[in-house]
Each structure stands twice: as structure tokens, then as C-alpha cells.
Amino acid sequence: xxxxxxxxxxxxxxxxxxxxxxxxxxxxxxxxxxxxxxxxxxxxxxxxxxxxxxxxxxxxxxxxxxxxxxxxxxxxxxxxxxxxxxxxxxxxxxxxxxxxxxxxxxxxxxxxxxxxxxxxxxxxxxxxxxxxxxxxxxxxxxxxxxxxxxxxxxxxxxx
Amino acid sequence: xxxxxxxxxxxxxxxxxxxxxxxxxxxxxxxxxxxxxxxxxxxxxxxxxxxxxxxxxxxxxxxxxxxxxxxxxxxxxxxxxxxxxxxxxxxxxxxxxxxxxxxxxxxxxxxxxxxxxxxxxxxxxxxxxxxxxxxxxxxxxxxxxxxxxxxxxxxxxxxxxxxxxxxxxxxxxxxxxxxxxxxxxxxxxxxxxxxxxxxxxxxxxxxxxxxxxxxxxxxxxxxxxxxxxxxxxxxxxxxxxxxxxxxxxxxxxxxxxxxxxxxxxxxxxxxxxxxxxxxxxxxxxxxxxxxxxxxxxxxxxxxxxxxxxxxxxxxxxxxxxxxxxxxxxxxxxxxxxxxxxxxxxxxxxxxxxxxxxxxxxxxxxxxxxxxxxxxxxxxxxxxxxxxxxxxxxxxxxxxxxxxxxxxxxxxxxxxxxxxxxxxxxxxxxxxxxxxxxxxxxxxxxxxxxxxxxxxxxxxxxxxxxxxxxxxxxxxxxxxxxxxxxx
Numbered sequence: 001x002x003x004x005x006x007x008x009x010x011x012x013x014x015x016x017x018x019x020x021x022x023x024x025x026x027x028x029x030x031x032x033x034x035x036x037x038x039x040x041x042x043x044x045x046x047x048x049x050x051x052x053x054x055x056x057x058x059x060x061x062x063x064x065x066x067x068x069x070x071x072x073x074x075x076x077x078x079x080x081x082x083x084x085x086x087x088x089x090x091x092x093x094x095x096x097x098x099x100x101x102x103x104x105x106x107x108x109x110x111x112x113x114x115x116x117x118x119x120x121x122x123x124x125x126x127x128x129x130x131x132x133x134x135x136x137x138x139x140x141x142x143x144x145x146x147x148x149x150x151x152x153x154x155x156x157x158x159x
Numbered sequence: 160x161x162x163x164x165x166x167x168x169x170x171x172x173x174x175x176x177x178x179x180x181x182x183x184x185x186x187x188x189x190x191x192x193x194x195x196x197x198x199x200x201x202x203x204x205x206x207x208x209x210x211x212x213x214x215x216x217x218x219x220x221x222x223x224x225x226x227x228x229x230x231x232x233x234x235x236x237x238x239x240x241x242x243x244x245x246x247x248x249x250x251x252x253x254x255x256x257x258x259x260x261x262x263x264x265x266x267x268x269x270x271x272x273x274x275x276x277x278x279x280x281x282x283x284x285x286x287x288x289x290x291x292x293x294x295x296x297x298x299x300x301x302x303x304x305x306x307x308x309x310x311x312x313x314x315x316x317x318x319x320x321x322x323x324x325x326x327x328x329x330x331x332x333x334x335x336x337x338x339x340x341x342x343x344x345x346x347x348x349x350x351x352x353x354x355x356x357x358x359x360x361x362x363x364x365x366x367x368x369x370x371x372x373x374x375x376x377x378x379x380x381x382x383x384x385x386x387x388x389x390x391x392x393x394x395x396x397x398x399x400x401x402x403x404x405x406x407x408x409x410x411x412x413x414x415x416x417x418x419x420x421x422x423x424x425x426x427x428x429x430x431x432x433x434x435x436x437x438x439x440x441x442x443x444x445x446x447x448x449x450x451x452x453x454x455x456x457x458x459x460x461x462x463x464x465x466x467x468x469x470x471x472x473x474x475x476x477x478x479x480x481x482x483x484x485x486x487x488x489x490x491x492x493x494x495x496x497x498x499x500x501x502x503x504x505x506x507x508x509x510x511x512x513x514x515x516x517x518x519x520x521x522x523x524x525x526x527x528x529x530x531x532x533x534x535x536x537x538x539x540x541x542x543x544x545x546x547x548x549x550x551x552x553x554x555x556x557x558x559x560x561x562x563x564x565x566x567x568x569x570x571x572x573x574x575x576x577x578x579x580x581x582x583x584x585x586x587x588x589x590x591x592x593x594x595x596x597x598x599x600x601x602x603x604x605x606x607x608x609x610x611x612x613x614x615x616x617x618x619x620x621x622x623x624x625x626x627x628x629x630x631x632x633x634x635x636x637x638x639x640x641x642x643x644x645x
Contacts (some may be wrong), residue, residue: 095596126620
């Protein structure tokens, strides 16, 4: 299994939903503040709250535009001894994590990920931490097993 | 020693406990002072008696704390028990100890007492896992002896055990700092600039404190000699700064000694407080050779070790000094007896072609644009005085570019970069690279350039070593080499 994999397509929904939730939270806070400002005639609060609403809208639009871009260029590769993550087109990143250096793997899923039947995978080494935003549970489980097996083979991490 | 009873600290530790929490006690007394006074007066108790009682109580608490603090040097682990109400037991297996730090004030030396700090690689906290405030020197000896024997046992191949016993019969490699080099080192510290800032601030404060009347009476005289006065004050500040940093550095690295005893590196340093750090050689993640631009001209280098412990130089965040100052030409040959995997000599590094220097200079100039723009906006024409920033930025960019270099040598990657007129050369064994990556913007694909980033464990976090604007082929070569599994 050495070919590059795209993230599952459901991840686009996950990104859009999380963007929506962040937008909603920011917008609710902003609108609430604006409401308070107008009812109590608090000049100092009205402009910041408008700015906050503006930021929320801009953030939401940018996030939505970025979703297809991010999806198109995000790749992960599982080789026998490394995890490779590749992302971006304008700013291209290629990161490799030797499995022998991995300290622990965390699989987690919040409500949004659960609704799409995905898991977030976090790979931690002695000094860095890398996240794959969402994988199907079988893939995540396979990754976990592979890493654990390697970790048993390499018993001394020398940190 | 088969019996390992619980031991107490030296009774003098009570003074340490008292002073460490002195601030808390003072705040406590300040808070209860008013109510307590009223209470005492109402009940016709002499205030002296009452506060004597509080002080007695504090002493009693300190004493109980001392009684509750015990440690055990068992055969396989060190156990520390502390706490009055919340009992805390810390167990540290000898094999997990990263560094042992000891500091000994000169007045404790005759009593053979010292402070011990023991750290593991766990990154829970910024403070060491175990602190034994004042204990006899034999405690450290006992711990170190067990740690060494633990290492010898755990090494499956007999060879290293034999080697370590051979090493005992051979003279122990030792390095002692050269006083002349130390003096030059102390004089060439860039640390005088922050100190100058502090002195200037103090001078400003003093001016505020002097009564206006005195200033007025003197002003008329000063005005005539103002330039002379300013010059004298500036000169004084510079001289005091230089002397200040000089003395700080000299007293800190006074008689710096490094030894290698059966795979354990040990440093001793300091005039008033002798500090010592012990670290197993195989726990060192990477070596950094550092020089600022002045020391580059003086041909002096500093060698530091990166490890998963935050022991070492307190002010300079986790940098464990191996050799504070050495003639650059002798750097690697002096290091060889201590770190076996270190290269024997300075390698000729691959450097960037001159035409790539432009990218560094451009970025530095762009960074310089920010303060210049701010100055121009706020001070209008006077803001033009900030233009020299561009000159500094230009040289900074040139410096970074010309000091960028790399080499793959045996099992190690050598990376060199320059930041803020300080050159750092990293020697990183492949097995200690935690993760690595190539980064490139779309514009760099046209010019076939890429950044390489390598992550190494350092202290409780990560040290990212970056080489910028490498030719893509070189970047890929490094990347592919790092991918090879032994």
C-alpha cells in the first residue's frame, strides 16, 4: 500500500459543517453584542460587534472557497515505515513521519465526524504532532495497527 | 546496599522550604494582620505573643513539611514522598532519568551538601520531576552509581559493558575551559544590548526621582555642557554594561569542566554556585555549534547539546552547554572524546549559489519595511532616520544566505543556518529525526527551490531546524536520505 490516497470525500462535508458552526458561534456572539449595544446605547460596543460579524462572514466565505482546493491537494501515503502527508498547491507541504519515531496514535471523532462515519487521526512523535483530518474507521484502524506493530519492533526510542 | 530505608533531607532544607514560600507567608501575615490585631486587643493578649504564635505555627508547618518529605533510593527506582495533606509519591526508574543537575553554593561546600534536580523525558511540567533541596553529596553518588549499573545491565550486548569497564581503567576524558578564551567569550556576548536597555531605563527612573529644584539649578550649567554630559553618560552605560555581562558570564562558566565517565557526560561550572549536569551520551538528540558574528571573527565556537531534558542554562531555555567556548578549529577534535558519533572535523558544507542570496535579502528587506513604514507614518520626515534598518536588513539577509549549508555525513545530517547574525550548525543523527518535510510555494517551483524542515526533540518541545531556499534536488536528496530505514 504505497500509493497516495485522497481523504474520503465526506471530509468536505465535515469541513463545511465545522466552518458553519464556527461562523454561527461568531455570528451569534456578534449579533448578541450588537443587540446589547443598540438597546443600552453602548457606543463602544456597536462597532466591534459589527466588525465581528464582518469577520465571521468573511471567514465563512473563505473557508467554503478553500474546501475544494484543500480536498483536491490533500494526500496521505502509508508506506511500510512512514506516514507521508502532502498538502497545498500554492504553498506545497510534504511531511514524512517515520513510524519508528511515533510515540502514540490517537483516533477521535466529534459529533460532526461521527455523522459522516469518519475518525480524526493524530500521530504524535516525541516532539511533533500531525493530524489527518478524517479517515474511514477501517483505514484509521489499519494505520493504528501498523504503527503499533512497528513500535513493538523498535523498542528503544532513545529519547 | 540492600536495605534502602526512607531518608530525610538535611535539616537545613527547612530554611529552603521557609524561603521558597516566604512570599506566601508574608502575604498571609499581611492579610490576617488587621483582624488578628483586633482579635488580640479584644481578648487582651499581647500582640507580641500572638504574632510569636503565628511565627511558631509557620515554623511548625515547615517542620512538618520537612518530616513529610522523604526519599528512597531503591534498587530499581528512586521514590520521593512529599506533601502534608495531599500525599505525593513520585517514582522514577533509574533507566528513565535524563539528567541529574546539582548546584552547590560555596557556603555549603564545606558541609558536602547540595541541591539535586532530577529530570526525565516526560513532558508534563516545566519543573524537574524531582527536586531534593539540600542533601548530602553521597545521595547523588548513590543515584548515579545505580543509574550506571542499570545502563550496563540493560545493554544487551556485552561489548558496551566491557568498554565502560575499560574506560574506567583508561584516564577519563576531561575538558577544562581555557581562561583566555572565556574572557574573549564574555567580552563578545551580544547580551550587552539588553543590559544597556535596562541601565537606560534605570537612568530614566533616577532622573524622575531627583527633585525638580535640584535639576533646575543644575540645568543652566548642564545646558552648556549637555553634549559632553550625554556622551559621558552614554559611555558610562556602555562600560557598565560590558563589565556587567562580562562578570556574569565569567562567574557562570568559571572553571567549566566536562568529563565523560562510562557514557555519562558531566559538566561542572560556576564560581559562587557550582552547577553540575549529568546526562547519558546516548540521550543526546543533536549537537549545535553556535557563533555570533563577533565570535566568528574571533574564531570561537560554543557547543551545545539538544536533549529531551530542560536542564542546563536557565536563562537560555534548555540549551545544555557541552563546551561554552572553544577555538573553532579545535571544536570537533575536542568534542570527539565525549560524543563518539560526532564528526571528527569540520566538514566542507555545500552552500547556496550566489544568485539565491537574493531571496534571503528580499525577505529581510520586506521585514525591514514594517518598522520603517511605521516610523514614517508616525514621525513623518523624522521617520527617514529609520532607513538604516534597510542596510541592517540587507546584511542580515546576506548573512543568512551565506551561512546556509548542509551535508550528509555517514549517519548524520549537518545543517547550518544563520539568524540574527548568529550562525548555528546542527549535527543530527538520522535516528533522532522525529519528522521532516519539504515546503515549497508555487513560485519556487519555477526556480526549483524548496525549504527543508527537520524536527528534533529539544527540552520539553520541538526544535525545528530549517534550511531555506535549497535547490530542489538537494532538498529531495536530504528527504530521501532521511527516509531510509536502518
